[in-house]
Amino acid sequence: MSVNITFTDAAKERLTPIVAKSGRQLKLKYDTDGCGCVVDGVPALWLVDEADEGDLAVETNFVPVLLERSRLIFFDETMTIDVKPGTTAFQLKSPGQMLNGHMPLVKVGSDDER
Template sequence: MELIISEKASEELIKIKPETSPYLLLWYDTEGCGCGVNGLPTIRFTSRIHPTYKQISNYPIASYVEEQQEIFFAASTTLDFVNGMFRLSSPEGILNPFIPHLTGSKAPISESKRDRRSLGGG
């Protein structure tokens, strides 16, 4: 799997990347969506690399995807920043057109139970 991060998206990610959570995670957010196949492809930062995370080929931010969630992303996925929001797309189409930008926030976007906020996810 390959993640292409546009120059603009890279600049914005660097601005909001928490020091304590340096890894970008492609995440298929199913919280509040019903069953496990209903969800929204999104991104989040994480501080830990779990054994089930697979590294994604890209530059400049170390990126991962949960092995079982990789099926919800295209083999070549692009992360862009358009009109103040992140956007995930592929050659087949847009995966998530509206991933909010956390303006001025450097708060960790983590996987903890207490704070399950993700970029574009719930």
């Protein structure tokens, strides 16, 4: 499956200093923690130290985004990452649906709490 991810100008503006300062990578994770079942997960935006085995780097109009190959089925082929107005959260949407309307940026790594 081919994936096309676009960042809005607002999302790029918000993320640029975070990504530049941290030197870390963005990952769209299909997060199932606390959901009880793999099909009950939600897309989450993570800031990670490095790619995991099985991750795919997708080129975007901003920075490459990591996706788990085994979870591609849960994402749409065309997606947009935007800022949720009036919040510090992001939104993940596709032409046909809102995949996550309130997606915080989660810092994951050796020095961070998830």
